[in-house]
Amino acid sequence: MALIAFASPKGGVGKTTVAAHVAALLARRGYKVVALDLDPQNALRFHLGVPLREERCFVSRLGTRPAWRDALIEAESGVRVLPYGAVDPLRALELAQMLTAEPQLLSDPVREMLAVPDLIVVLDSPPGPNAALTALTPWLDLMVILLLCDAGSAAIIPQIANNRFLGRGTLATRSADRAVLALNQVEDEQPLSDAVFDMARAALGNRLIGAICHDRDLAEALADKRMLLQGEPGAGEDLQLLADAIVKRLKLPRPGGPDGGFSALFEWGRL
């Protein structure tokens, strides 16, 4: 039903942390959510509580055309996870080359997922331009670009505003206009953070859909094997608001039909 990517020109900006939380928050609201890790760092699984012993994975096995339903792991968070798989850097490079040559190895199964009624697919992307995200860009409903409130991010905001950050040409421009920005690790009363925030708001208007404060609780959540899903003051609340903004932006129907109740479609066996 909907394909949402968390992406950024930069690494270490919170893509995986935020993707995992938004996926889990949507699942808590009753949506059927698959979280697909496109990043060879393979970290999304840890955020979403996939057990260590679990060896099923997806992107690293795409060459064998795996059945995506068989690879789904039901994590504690209520999200169905498709981990990237553990690979060394050389293998990651080979996989990227394979996806550049045959993007349909990834786009075909994702299009199948999108044909499932009510299913939301959340992508965690590696930083910068990459073959996996490029393969899926034409089918994206929303690309949430994450940046920090720092000087490096300030330089990128104008490119996002004029839809040129995915490159030139009609496909890049048309895909880019589905991109929105969320600022992460926003610091209160820090002049640089304030300045970048104001600049983003002025350049992007309502395409700035979220701001998440710097919160030590969020940084420590992974180490403690927990997530901030209760609207905890600070980042917990900001993440809830970001999930709200995404639901609104995509006009996602309430899960389970117009009443918002849980329908039989929630039986995962029927996926």
Ligand SMILES: Nc1ncnc2c1ncn2[C@@H]1O[C@H](COP(=O)(O)OP(=O)(O)O)[C@@H](O)[C@H]1O
């Ligand atoms: N709002 C935040 N406040 C404090 N720390 C954060 C916040 N968001 C992310 N982090 C921390 O920043 C680091 C990078 O986050 P991560 O999600 O791995 O980024 P990316 O996926 O973009 O590389 C992690 O240590 C994470 O815990």
Ligand SMILES: [Mg+2]
């Ligand atoms: Mg990451």
